[in-house]
Amino acid sequence: MSNDSIFKTFLVAFLLCVVCSVLVCLAAIVRIDKEAYNKQLEIRKTVLAAGGYQQQIDDGGNIDELFTANMELKLVDLATGEYTTAVDAATYNQREAVENAELSVKVPAELDAAAIGTRAKYAAIYVDKSGTTILPVRGAGMWGPMYAYISIAADTTTVKGLTFYQHAETPGLGAEIDNPNWKKQWPEKQIFNASGKLALKVVKKGKYNAGASDAINTIDGLAGATVTGDKVHAIIKYWFGEHGFGPFLAKLKAERG
């Protein structure tokens, strides 16, 4: 066939299009895979950080290895507080479940301190070898939704850490929730008081009194960002209440004695 033939010109152009399309598709697939992997890595890092593994991360520990060696994924039915196998934990996506009518419930307005509207029926939590439980929490921030993991020691009432992994708060103000100096207040705080009532709270910056009897339940707020501090408090109120992890923690406490 002559190189000047119209058919050959179209054939070459067509083949070139096919090759380019395949290359573009492959590049997109690789990018999506990489994005999904990076997202998963970020979540794993957050869970590990909340669970008290920040030092190992800072020391250059491999996130995937640390995670698989230490963390076990479990699903909790928030209504009963029991572990559930109603859905496959390995493929369950709690954030997507919120959008699925069968996998979510409306939050009664009078209980919706965190202003989330709807929550997933099942929570994907992590438990590490020491019995530390790492719980996903979320709620409205000043500028958008905030997502975090909070970890509770094996005694089911002592906080080990709180780490936000997504929010839209203002750098220097509300975004100081990510500041290690603010975060270091959380470990050792008690969620419940001596009579078992939810007592953990965030107060306005400067109102924290180390000598007060409730200091063990109190977090000092953020300078110039009382609104965000209040939002964090609201998240605590909802997720440790009767519509959040309250039933689960009560069961865990009864089990562990």
Ligand SMILES: Cc1cc2nc3c(=O)[nH]c(=O)nc-3n(C[C@H](O)[C@H](O)[C@H](O)COP(=O)(O)O)c2cc1C
């Ligand atoms: C542009 C802008 C962004 C702000 N971002 C935040 C924020 O992310 N979180 C917050 O609590 N307050 C933020 N504020 C301040 C709040 O409006 C409010 O003044 C503050 O939360 C009150 O805290 P204070 O009583 O400690 O001063 C912002 C204010 C402005 C003007």
